[in-house]
Amino acid sequence: MKAAVKSHQRPISRHQKREPPGRRAIAAAARKLFRVRGYARTTIEAIAQEAGYAVPTVYFHFGTKAAIVGYLIDQMEAEDIVPVFQKLLQEGDPIRMLQGTAHIARMSCERWWDVYVLVRSAGRTDPALSKASKKLDSGRLYGLRIFAEALDRGGHLRDDLNGRRATDILWAVASEDTYQRLVIERGWTHDEFELWLGESLKRGLLGVT
Numbered sequence: 001m002k003a004a005v006k007s008h009q010r011p012i013s014r015h016q017k018r019e020p021p022g023r024r025a026i027a028a029a030a031r032k033l034f035r036v037r038g039y040a041r042t043t044i045e046a047i048a049q050e051a052g053y054a055v056p057t058v059y060f061h062f063g064t065k066a067a068i069v070g071y072l073i074d075q076m077e078a079e080d081i082v083p084v085f086q087k088l089l090q091e092g093d094p095i096r097m098l099q100g101t102a103h104i105a106r107m108s109c110e111r112w113w114d115v116y117v118l119v120r121s122a123g124r125t126d127p128a129l130s131k132a133s134k135k136l137d138s139g140r141l142y143g144l145r146i147f148a149e150a151l152d153r154g155g156h157l158r159d160d161l162n163g164r165r166a167t168d169i170l171w172a173v174a175s176e177d178t179y180q181r182l183v184i185e186r187g188w189t190h191d192e193f194e195l196w197l198g199e200s201l202k203r204g205l206l207g208v209t
Helices: 014-018 021-037 044-051 055-061 065-078 082-089 094-123 127-153 163-173 176-185 190-206
Strands: none
Touching (some): 021 044, 021 055, 021 065, 044 065, 065 094, 065 127, 094 190, 127 163, 163 190
8 A cells, every 4th residue: 555645754863873784774674574473472583584694693783672663762752843743733723623633643553553563463462561651652652742731721622522522532543553454454545534534523522524
């Protein structure tokens, strides 16, 4: 499936330029196998074979599967959307705010949905990833709460909603799980997902049809 727009990435840092290319290749191979086989069924040996490196090389760079997932999380968090989010909060038009939220959710899911799902599922059985899973959820919920409360303070929410309930709606609808069901499993395009999400948020939070 081809993405309709290009994902925006941060410039490569000097640290990333110094990073051994084998490390990135191993992480990319592991991510592919995690997505296809799942975390538990993917072995270090399989990752080494997929990446084209010897098993000791994988252990040298990472040591464990959990460390590889931690590396993927670091890559994901390096894409700083805070400036985009802050600019969105300053937008006075609630409809444009929600359209922007739908776009941010689409771009994040488009690049990282599998890592979110991986961390959440692996965190249920791997203690090393349980904290990472909770941290990701906590950070996402915090951002959505700030956004929902901004809509509430501006008097934009439906009369029967408050900031807390709006946060819950954003949490449930603008999620990686929803993206996975509609785009990955049902074959929606990214544009269709973003349009649907924006319209759903406008109806659900503002009562706009």
